[in-house]
Amino acid sequence: MKTIIEPFRIxxxxxxxFTTKEERKTxxxxxxxxPFRIKAKDVLIDLLTDSGTSAMSSNQWAGIMQxxxxxxxxxxxxxxxxxxxxxxxxxxxxxxxxxxxxxxxIFTILGGKGKYFISNTLFDTTRANIEFSGAEGxxxxxxxxxHPTIPALFKGNIDIEALKKTIREKGAxxxxxxxxxxxxxxxxxxxxxxxxxxxxxxxxxxxxxxLFIDACRFAENSYFIKLREEGYANKTVPEIANxxxxxxxxxxxxxxxxxxxxxxxxxxxxxxxxAIRCRNLLIITxxxxxxxxxxxxxxxxxxxxxxxxxxxxxxxxxxxxxxxxTNKLIAxxxxxxxxxxxHAVYIxxxxxxxxxxxxxxxxxSLVCALFEEGGIRSVEIGSLMFGKYDEAGKLLPxxxxxxxxxxxxxxxxxxxxxYVSEVIIEVFNNRNKIKGLKITEETPMLRHFTAKLNPII
Amino acid sequence: MKHIIRKSWAxxxxxxxxxxxxxxxxxxxxxxxxxxxxxxxxLKSEDVYIDLLTDSGTSAMSDQQWAGMMLGDxxxxxxxxxxxxxxxxxxxxxxxxxxxxxxxxxxxxxLSKxxxxxxxxxxGNMYFTTTRLHQELAGGKFEDVIIDEAHDPGNEFxxxxxxxxxxxxxxxxxxxxxxxxxxxxxxSVNMAGGQPISMKNLKELRALTKKHGIRxxxxxxxxxxxxxxIQQREKGYQNKSIKAIVKEICxxxxxxxxxxxxxxxxxxxxxxxxxxxxxFEEARNMVVVYxxxxxxxxxxxxxxxxxxxxxxxxxxxxxxxxxxxQVIYLGEKMIEYGVPxxxxxxxxxxxxxxxxxxxxxSQDQFPAQTLAAEVYLDSGxxxxxxxxxxxxxxxxxxxxxxxxxxxxxxxxxxxxxxxxxxVIAESTARVFERRNKIKGLKMVYEPKYLRFFxxxxxxx
Numbered sequence: 001m002k003t004i005i006e007p008f009r010i011x012x013x014x015x016x017x018f019t020t021k022e023e024r025k026t027x028x029x030x031x032x033x034x035p036f037r038i039k040a041k042d043v044l045i046d047l048l049t050d051s052g053t054s055a056m057s058s059n060q061w062a063g064i065m066q067x068x069x070x071x072x073x074x075x076x077x078x079x080x081x082x083x084x085x086x087x088x089x090x091x092x093x094x095x096x097x098x099x100x101x102x103x104x105x106i107f108t109i110l111g112g113k114g115k116y117f118i119s120n121t122l123f124d125t126t127r128a129n130i131e132f133s134g135a136e137g138x139x140x141x142x143x144x145x146x147h148p149t150i151p152a153l154f155k156g157n158i159d160i161e162a163l164k165k166t167i168r169e170k171g172a173x174x175x176x177x178x179x180x181x182x183x184x185x186x187x188x189x190x191x192x193x194x195x196x197x198x199x200x201x202x203x204x205x206x207x208x209x210x211l212f213i214d215a216c217r218f219a220e221n222s223y224f225i226k227l228r229e230e231g232y233a234n235k236t237v238p239e240i241a242n243x244x245x246x247x248x249x250x251x252x253x254x255x256x257x258x259x260x261x262x263x264x265x266x267x268x269x270x271x272x273x274x275a276i277r278c279r280n281l282l283i284i285t286x287x288x289x290x291x292x293x294x295x296x297x298x299x300x301x302x303x304x305x306x307x308x309x310x311x312x313x314x315x316x317x318x319x320x321x322x323x324x325x326t327n328k329l330i331a332x333x334x335x336x337x338x339x340x341x342x343h344a345v346y347i348x349x350x351x352x353x354x355x356x357x358x359x360x361x362x363x364x365s366l367v368c369a370l371f372e373e374g375g376i377r378s379v380e381i382g383s384l385m386f387g388k389y390d391e392a393g394k395l396l397p398x399x400x401x402x403x404x405x406x407x408x409x410x411x412x413x414x415x416x417x418x419y420v421s422e423v424i425i426e427v428f429n430n431r432n433k434i435k436g437l438k439i440t441e442e443t444p445m446l447r448h449f450t451a452k453l454n455p456i457i
Numbered sequence: 458m459k460h461i462i463r464k465s466w467a468x469x470x471x472x473x474x475x476x477x478x479x480x481x482x483x484x485x486x487x488x489x490x491x492x493x494x495x496x497x498x499x500l501k502s503e504d505v506y507i508d509l510l511t512d513s514g515t516s517a518m519s520d521q522q523w524a525g526m527m528l529g530d531x532x533x534x535x536x537x538x539x540x541x542x543x544x545x546x547x548x549x550x551x552x553x554x555x556x557x558x559x560x561x562x563x564x565x566x567x568l569s570k571x572x573x574x575x576x577x578x579x580x581g582n583m584y585f586t587t588t589r590l591h592q593e594l595a596g597g598k599f600e601d602v603i604i605d606e607a608h609d610p611g612n613e614f615x616x617x618x619x620x621x622x623x624x625x626x627x628x629x630x631x632x633x634x635x636x637x638x639x640x641x642x643x644x645s646v647n648m649a650g651g652q653p654i655s656m657k658n659l660k661e662l663r664a665l666t667k668k669h670g671i672r673x674x675x676x677x678x679x680x681x682x683x684x685x686x687i688q689q690r691e692k693g694y695q696n697k698s699i700k701a702i703v704k705e706i707c708x709x710x711x712x713x714x715x716x717x718x719x720x721x722x723x724x725x726x727x728x729x730x731x732x733x734x735x736x737f738e739e740a741r742n743m744v745v746v747y748x749x750x751x752x753x754x755x756x757x758x759x760x761x762x763x764x765x766x767x768x769x770x771x772x773x774x775x776x777x778x779x780x781x782x783q784v785i786y787l788g789e790k791m792i793e794y795g796v797p798x799x800x801x802x803x804x805x806x807x808x809x810x811x812x813x814x815x816x817x818x819s820q821d822q823f824p825a826q827t828l829a830a831e832v833y834l835d836s837g838x839x840x841x842x843x844x845x846x847x848x849x850x851x852x853x854x855x856x857x858x859x860x861x862x863x864x865x866x867x868x869x870x871x872x873x874x875x876x877x878x879x880v881i882a883e884s885t886a887r888v889f890e891r892r893n894k895i896k897g898l899k900m901v902y903e904p905k906y907l908r909f910f911x912x913x914x915x916x917x
Contacts, residue, residue: 012527036750039540040532049533052757064526065474069724070502071511072910078501097559097748097755104747128746262531262757263559280906284590285566285747286559288498288910293559295514295725295760443742449750450742 004320007313008410011058017041024372032452033368033437035377044375045416046408050343051216052098052256052263053408057308060260060301067297072288076296076303080266083303084253087218087238087310088245090268092275094282095292095299099216099254099265100125105281106212106252106267109274110176111135118166119179119214120145120158121186124385126179126214128446135176138166142196145187148348148400151338153228154193156184156221163203172207181214182221182244186381188402189217189322189341191224194232194244201247210249210271216257218244220342223315237310250274257343260305260409264298318342321417322407328421334428337402344406347424349382353434358383358397360436360456366403366427368455369434374423378405384439385448466782469775470871473520478506481837494913495830495898497839506837507877508869512805514560514718514725515869519770522722522763529759538761539752542728545765549700549772550677550707552730554737556744557754557761561678561716562587564729566747568674568714569595571739572638580628581641582620583607583648586847586907588641588676588714597638600628607649610799610810610861615690617652617801618645618683620662629669639672644706645679645686648843650863651784651803653686656694656705663709672733675713680706681720682804685777700772712736719805722767722870726760780804783878784868790882796889799863806867809885811844814892820845822897825862826914828888831895832864836884841865846900847909 019027019042031037035048046053056064068074077095084093096102103126111117111133122130122137130137140162144152158180167175180200184190204211222240226232232240245251250269255261269275279289286293308314319342326340335351349363356362363380370376379385382401390396405420427434441452481489481504493499497510508515518526530536543555558564565588573579575596581588582603589599602624606614620642629637642662646652666673684702688694694702707713712731717723729744731737741751748755756764770776781804788802791809799808811825818824825844832838844862851857866881888895902913 014530036534039535039537040530041537042535043532046532051533052753053531053533067724068476068502069515070505070508071513071515072498073501073503073505075501075503097563100749101559101747101755125746132746262529262759263755276904283907283910284587284594285562287562291514293563293725293755297724298757445742446745449745 004317006317006410007311008057016044018044019375021372024375028368028372032440033364033455034448034451034453035367035371035379036449038371038377043377045412045420046377047405047420048377048379050257050406050408051254052261053411054260054262055408055410056260056262056301056305059308060304063300063304064297067295067300069296072290074290074296074299076299077290079303080299083306084266084268087241087306088251088268089242090245090250090270092269092272094267094275094278094289095294096265096267096282096286097293098256098263099252100129101286101293102252102265102267103129104285105278107133107135108281109277114174116170116175117177117179118163118175120156120181120192121184122179123181123185123214124446124448132445140166141184141187145184145190146399148188148337148346148402149335149351154196155190156182156187156192157196158192158200160196160199160203163200167203167207167209172209175207175209177210177212178204179212179214181216183217183224183342185216186386188337188346189220189343191221191228191342193229194225194240195229197244197247211247213245213248213251215245215251215253217342218253219258219309219315220318222310223312223319224342227319237312237315241310255302255305258306258309259302260309261298261302264294264302266292318409321414324414325405325407325417325421329424332421332425332428334424344404346381347403347405349380349401349403352428353431355432356434356436358401359395360438361453362436363401363403364437364453365434368437369427370403370423373427374419376405376420376423378403380448384451466779466786468779468871469773470519479503481506483834486834486837490830490834494902495826495916496912496914497829497833497841498910499913500833500839504837505839507873507881508839509806509866509881510839510841512719512867512869513716514723515872516718516722516724517869517871518722518724518763518767521770522766525762525766526759528762529757531758533753534750535752536758536761538758538765542761542765545768546728546730549703549768550713550730551704552707552713553732554730554734556729556737556740556751557756558727558729558744558748559755560718560725561714561727562591563748563755564714564727565591567740567743568712568729569597570743571736572672572674573597574638576636577638578628578632578636579639579641580625580637582618582643582654583646585643585647585676592641599641602628603646603649607646607652608860610650610808610863613800615686615801616655616658617649618643618654619658620654622661622665625662625665629671634669634671637671639674639711640666641676642673642710643676644683645804647679650799650808651679651682651805652801653683653804655691656687656702657691659706659709672711673709675707675710677707677713678716678719679805681771681777682781684772685781686804699774699777703772717764717767720771721764722771723760723764726756726764728754780870783875786875787866787868787878787882790878791885794882794886794889796885806865808843808863808865810862811864812862814889815895817893818895818897820858820862822899822917823914824897825864827895827898828864830898831888832884835888836880838881838884841867842909846912849908
């Protein structure tokens with residue numbers, strides 16, 4: 001059968017409020033042309049992020065009701081610990097209120113001026129946390145990953161040769177860790193192959209550098225390995241995930257993605273000394289070691305979600321629904337990242353709006369156009385998010401100008417997705433009318449969250 | 458006319474959902490205690506009968522709050538639960554700007570980083586562990602300006618949380634007002650035993666700080682409990698509502714850090730509130746790095762909703778009357794049994810004087826730690842040490858020997874019944890009766906920082 005149906009039915013619904021195009025124009029203007037500033041009630045289809053926006057299962061909600069809110073030794077913590085251990089095989093599990101808190105802890109300990117963190121691609125908050133510590137982040141995506149519209153199987157891979165070269169240049173002693181992000185979010189939700197992780201492991205071993213996984217979307221990545229990599233077709237997703245983590249010394253995880261939780265994250269590692277240092281910091285900024293700033297019920301929901309996400313019926317539906325939207329757009333000639341990634345559709349804004357120069361943020365302009373046309377909220381992953389200024393104040397643009405339509409897990413139906421594709425195609429057909437933007441107000445770090453912009457007339 | 462205080466404190470609610478408890482045998486408890494190294498923090502919660510470790514995040518939410526949980530808007534940006542919370546904070550506390558955080562220490566971290574410069578002095582009415590740590594990490598130094606009565610467990614002064622204004626003035630003269638970014642003022646001072654500050658003292662503090670252009674930042678985690686004591690004890694407030702008193706307290710301050718896990722009846726959540734736009738803007742930018750975008754601050758939407766509803770419930774007169782009434786009921790029972798406790802009885806727990814109960818155990822043998830272990834062994838009641846173990850070591854490696862060796866019995870809000878209180882008092886009395894037979898402990902494992910969380914002990 002061709003149609004892949006959802007391996008669940010709906011148990012509770014949340015109403016969507018409709019707006020007219022005229023209303024949306026005003027909303028956009030009031031939000032200073034930044035979707036992060038729009039109130040959620042004014043959004044029709046919210047594709048801003050797949051983080052924390054999942055629909056939990058009835059089992060998870062039952063777990064929520066069973067949360068043990070004891071400050072120390074909560075039984076929900078032990079369930080959480082068992083669940084994370086069963087997947088990662090790592091002995092030391094540290095809960096945090098979300099992924100960036102796990103990053104904050106590890107980079108505060110290992111970062112600092114003169115240090116380099118090398119990755120396939122670091123995500124925005126990860127990079128911010130590294131830079132906040134005084135260290136520098138280096139992205140070494142493989143060649144295939146740099147070309148949005150040319151399909152390849154594992155566009156999230158790290159460039160192994162470049163990795164060796166960079167280690168020699170910067171000195172292994174200045175590199176506290178290598179981070180592999182699975183799947184590669186900023187690069188289009190593209191998977192990393194098991195072979196690539198093994199190769200990175202070998203390099204790390206040679207230079208005695210720890211390998212960490214940014215594991216937010218480990219299940220989606222594992223499923224891609226099953227589908228695309230030789231020798232994995234007959235393995236189960238838990239087996240593949242186990243193997244993937246077996247090559248790593250530790251991981252950070254935002255449970256708001258591949259654990260269907262609305263809040264939560266963790267750090268896991270094999271080194272007891274490092275774990276002790278992390279726990280000392282945890283108590284200061286997050287909470288005691290057996291709750292890490294989370295309610296007991298949230299630990300419970302994560303423990304259950306982590307197991308649910310590895311079910312193959314779910315992953316088949318998940319990957320297939322992203323593919324469905326991507327293929328619709330490809331058929332209409334919309335330039336999108338190919339092949340489809342695991343959690344989002346990425347539109348190539350540079351190709352979509354060739355008349356808007358990068359200094360006028362084509363990605364953000366497209367984001368605004370999609371909102372105005374159909375009330376869809378998306379996010380720019382381009383020069384607004386990652387751009388910097390040189391000493392003369394000139395914009396140093398990002399490598400790619402993308403617009404991400406992140407699909408929340410188990411939330412929207414096929415008709416929602418059909419509507420989304422119609423809106424995008426409508427905007428595409430009238431793309432020449434779209435104008436660029438200029439920034440009127442910004443902060444030095446993570447400016448895309450709060451920046452204010454204005455259309456260039 | 459004297460306000461007549463109702464003696465009964467019947468709960469203004471009935472029970473809608475229960476959590477089953479495991480009853481344990483003495484043999485089971487002995488085994489669990491051995492495994493936990495005689496440290497109550499290391500006990501598994503399933504081995505605990507009545508858990509009085511903390512009142513933080515352990516409240517029972519109301520059906521209204523649970524209904525709010527189902528209305529969580531989990532949008533990453535602009536969640537409607539955020540706007541609801543913002544509105545409630547403005548209405549109940551009167552602060553202009555709000556930045557949510559995943560819990561109180563998240564707000565302390567951000568505020569300390571924004572307001573404190575290296576070499577600054579932060580005066581306050583007694584330290585609290587995490588608050589002081591964040592002030593120190595930001596480069597500041599904490600100076601205690603609480604009145605002397607607060608350090609004497611037997612002194613029954615009604616407002617032992619007051620600031621000693623002379624001490625504060627002396628500090629201002631010594632360092633200059635420009636070295637003091639703010640006064641850290643807590644309502645219901647935790648380390649003093651949940652002792653309140655009076656409105657009169659607060660007004661005077663406002664006048665003094667205004668004269669010198671110094672901010673007052675309010676550690677407001679138990680503000681409603683403080684308001685209750687003002688209503689019961691301070692002239693002119695008998696006929697005012699808790700809601701009005703809370704708002705008046707906040708009006709004498711410039712901003713606040715809040716752990717909503719106490720008064721506000723939630724299991725997770727906190728915030729930073731401030732009247733100064735510039736500080737707010739900086740906080741909003743910083744919260745993204747540490748906590749989450751400024752419209753969720755590291756919280757699920759549902760938790761912001763539960764917080765908004767919990768804040769409103771927390772300033773209800775009947776609620777607070779029953780809350781503090783229950784604590785006082787337990788304290789009075791203990792006094793009846795002759796158990797020495799810190800007086801007057803505070804708002805959120807009973808602090809038992811372990812030094813007085815176990816005079817034959819020296820501080821090097823950890824009397825409060827020993828007493829906490831004994832109470833657990835007797836009945837499965839989990840309490841917390843607040844003495845030499847919690848105080849830790851000085852920079853030169855010597856132990857701090859605090860004046861107080863206390864065991865804290867903290868009462869979670871709306872969770873336990875009067876019968877539970879009776880069990881706690883009876884168990885403490887039983888341990889008290891055989892106090893002469895109790896032997897001390899020796900420490901066999903000591904972590905480098907905050908040792909009370911994870912240290913291990915053996916009986917002598």
